[in-house]
Amino acid sequence: MDSALIPEGVKRCSFKKFAIWIGVLTIPTLWGIYAALLCWGKALNQTNLNDNFPFGFWIVADLGVIALGAGAFFTGFLRYILKIEELKNIVNFAVVIGVICYASALGILGIDVGQPLRGWFIFWHANVHSMLTEVAFCITCYFMVLCIEYVPLVLENRRIDAYRFFHFLSHRFHQAMPAIAAIGVFLSFFHQGSLGGVPGVLYGRPFAYRSGFLVWPWTFFLFILSAIACGPCFTLLITWITEKITRKQLVKKSVKETLAKIAGWLLASYIVLKIIDTIYWASSTAPRVGINFKSFYANQPYGIWVLITEVGILGIIPAIILITKQGRSNSALLILASFLNCAGIFMNRWIMTVQTLAVPVMPFDKFASYHPNWQEWATTLLPVWIGAMVISLSYRYLPIFPQERELNPA
Amino acid sequence: MFPFCFEWVNDAAHFVFMGSLYTVLGLVFVLLNYCGIRAFLDYLYEREVEDK
Numbered sequence: 119m120d121s122a123l124i125p126e127g128v129k130r131c132s133f134k135k136f137a138i139w140i141g142v143l144t145i146p147t148l149w150g151i152y153a154a155l156l157c158w159g160k161a162l163n164q165t166n167l168n169d170n171f172p173f174g175f176w177i178v179a180d181l182g183v184i185a186l187g188a189g190a191f192f193t194g195f196l197r198y199i200l201k202i203e204e205l206k207n208i209v210n211f212a213v214v215i216g217v218i219c220y221a222s223a224l225g226i227l228g229i230d231v232g233q234p235l236r237g238w239f240i241f242w243h244a245n246v247h248s249m250l251t252e253v254a255f256c257i258t259c260y261f262m263v264l265c266i267e268y269v270p271l272v273l274e275n276r277r278i279d280a281y282r283f284f285h286f287l288s289h290r291f292h293q294a295m296p297a298i299a300a301i302g303v304f305l306s307f308f309h310q311g312s313l314g315g316v317p318g319v320l321y322g323r324p325f326a327y328r329s330g331f332l333v334w335p336w337t338f339f340l341f342i343l344s345a346i347a348c349g350p351c352f353t354l355l356i357t358w359i360t361e362k363i364t365r366k367q368l369v370k371k372s373v374k375e376t377l378a379k380i381a382g383w384l385l386a387s388y389i390v391l392k393i394i395d396t397i398y399w400a401s402s403t404a405p406r407v408g409i410n411f412k413s414f415y416a417n418q419p420y421g422i423w424v425l426i427t428e429v430g431i432l433g434i435i436p437a438i439i440l441i442t443k444q445g446r447s448n449s450a451l452l453i454l455a456s457f458l459n460c461a462g463i464f465m466n467r468w469i470m471t472v473q474t475l476a477v478p479v480m481p482f483d484k485f486a487s488y489h490p491n492w493q494e495w496a497t498t499l500l501p502v503w504i505g506a507m508v509i510s511l512s513y514r515y516l517p518i519f520p521q522e523r524e525l526n527p528a
Numbered sequence: 529m530f531p532f533c534f535e536w537v538n539d540a541a542h543f544v545f546m547g548s549l550y551t552v553l554g555l556v557f558v559l560l561n562y563c564g565i566r567a568f569l570d571y572l573y574e575r576e577v578e579d580k
Contacts, residue, residue, distance in 0.1 A: 244529050246545040255545070259552050266560065282574075287567035294563050301555055 123277055125517040129526070136514060143503045143510075150500025153493040154229050162232050166491045173471050175490035176230040179498045181313055181467035183219040183226075184257070185341075186460060188349030190216020190264060191306035194299040196380065207373045210518040211360075212353045213267045218508050220261040222501030229497050249312040249319070256309030263302045267295070271516050307342060314341025317470045324409045326474040328399060336395050337470070343391065347384035348463040350377045351436075351456035358453050360513065366526050368519040375446050378456070382440025385459055389433040396429070417485040420473050428469060432462030 119133040130136070156164045167174045193212040197205040228234045240254045273279065273288035291298075311334065317326035318335025328335040354374055361368050400411040415422045439445035439455035446452050478485055490498070512518055529535055529546060536542060569575070 241549075242529055242533075243535060244545065246541040251545065255549050259549070259556075262556060266556070283567060283571045286570035286575075287563060290563040290567045290570070294559050297555075297559055301552060301559075305552065 120515075123275060123515050125276060125515070127523045128517075130514050136510070139510060140507060143507050146496075147500060147503040147507075150496045150503065153496035154500065156493055157229050157232075157497065158234070164491075164493045166489060166494065168488075170486040171472065171475050171488040173475060174488055175472075175494045175498055176226050178464070178468045178471050180223045180226050180230075181471065182464045183222045183501070184310065184313065185345040185348055185463045185467065186352040187216045187219025187223070188306060188310060188345035189351075189353035190219075190267070190349070191260070191299070191302045192346045192349050193353060193377070194267070194295075195303045198296040198299040199303065202376070204373050204376050207519070207521050208353060208357065208369050208377065210271055210516075210520070211357060211369075212350075213264065213271065214509060214512050214518060215353055215356055217261075217264045217268050218501065218505040220257065220264055222505065223257060224261060225501060226498060249315045252312045253309045253316075256305045256312070260302060260305040260309065263298060263305065266291070266298055267302070270295075271512070271518060274517055275515055306345075310342045310345045311338040314338045314470075317474055320474070321407075323474055323477070323479055324404050324407050325414050325477040326470060327403065327407075328395065329403055336391075340388065340392060340395060343384060343388040344463055344466060347381055347388050348459045350381040351385075351440075351459040354378060354381075355453065355456040355460060356509070358449075358456075360509065364513070366522065368522050368525065370521055370525065371447075371449075373521075374452065378440050378446040378452055381459070382437060382446065382455075385433070386437040386441050389429065389437050392429060392433065396425070414477055417476065417478075419487075420476060424465075424469060424473065428462060428465045432458050432465055436462070 124130050153164075165174070189212045193205055193209050196202045197209045228237065231237060240251060241258075244251050244255075270288045270291035273284045273291070278284050279288065314337040315335055317323075318328045318330065318337030320326045326337075328337050330336050330338065354377060357369055357374070404411050404414070412422075415424065436455035436458040439451050440459075445455065472488055476486060476488065529542075531546075
């Protein structure tokens with residue numbers, strides 16, 4: 119039925135099977151849309167957010183997906199600026215994942231602000247002293263850049279490419295890609311950093327506060343490094359899931375190992391700096407404001423296990439797997455390390471957001487806990503289902519894996 | 529926010545923040561137009577682009 123739209127020389131499942139798959143994904147999508155409508159229609163009292171936790175699961179998910187989406191800008195940087203030619207075989211897919219991640223971040227924020235119709239206020243009445251203003255500017259601009267990077271992929275669809283103008287336009291976009299990638303790197307660098315800067319400058323909350331360099335707290339740099347370390351791993355993880363679902367090898371092992379090696383060294387550097395930062399924070403920054411490091415972890419469930427899990431299990435272990443040749447050449451270990459790395463990022467963002475707000479600041483403050491309710495879960499998972507649909511449609515109709523034909527001869 | 533708005537203040541923060549935003553938007557606009565115009569000329573003269 120849709121065979122004229124499918125790229126040449128590759129095999130896809132029947133249209134009926136594909137329609138059923140999209141239909142299955144529509145069910146949880148509708149659940150998410152219903153929850154989003156509840157939040158917009160009846161306001162944020164539909165969630166478990168309160169005065170103690172104005173930032174909750176949505177912001178954690180936002181920071182998480184933005185870090186996972188860093189695979190797009192960083193792979194683009196490696197491919198177009200550093201000219202690592204091998205990565206041309208995965209950069210298209212990284213862009214698709216990036217578009218989904220950033221669209222998700224903007225979508226979640228659209229629900230979180232409560233009144234999305236006033237979203238333009240941040241541009242028109244910009245508070246130029248706020249890191250969040252910078253984040254808003256950069257995320258919106260970078261999403262635009264990602265869409266521009268995605269357009270040539272759409273133009274390469276067999277049917278669209280048959281129109282000569284679109285064929286030429288796609289070529290010209292490809293030629294301009296290094297410049298577009300450079301703009302993307304500039305924007306990503308600043309918003310990834312500023313997202314880290316937001317908790318780092320909270321001097322009223324010693325759990326998050328860090329000293330730093332000029333106006334930037336150390337968390338600014340740690341967030342950039344952690345994002346470029348986990349973004350490529352998320353790309354590898356989604357590639358693996360796509361390969362398992364399609365039962366095909368889509369990218370050569372050597373390409374995956376190159377990306378894994380780069381991510382591994384970045385993760386190792388991040389973990390070393392994170393440990394140094396934690397030691398300095400525990401031994402100098404916190405005591406200087408009269409706080410004992412142990413008191414940060416006195417309230418359950420946020421015991422010391424949180425720090426050990428984040429840095430040890432979800433940081434050191436994947437870093438060791440990824441930087442050793444034996445580790446990353448073993449497919450199962452590579453995927454395990456990628457998963458742990460991505461989980462570590464989410465845990466770090468949870469700690470810097472929710473745990474920061476949970477730790478009592480004043481002597482008379484009581485510990486308040488927070489759990490997202492079903493509306494928050496449904497709306498946060500909404501991008502997962504829509505993302506799966508976008509990946510399915512992109513995989514079916516666009517040539518996003520240049521090595522697919524070679525690896526799966528008809 | 530534009531420099532002629534009542535909220536605008538002539539300080540470094542406004543120039544850096546808003547200046548960066550408009551620079552990026554301008555660059556993207558120029559790039560899109562460049563690609564569009566070159567593609568249109570290619571289409572007009574049927575020139576095949578080598579590098580892809």
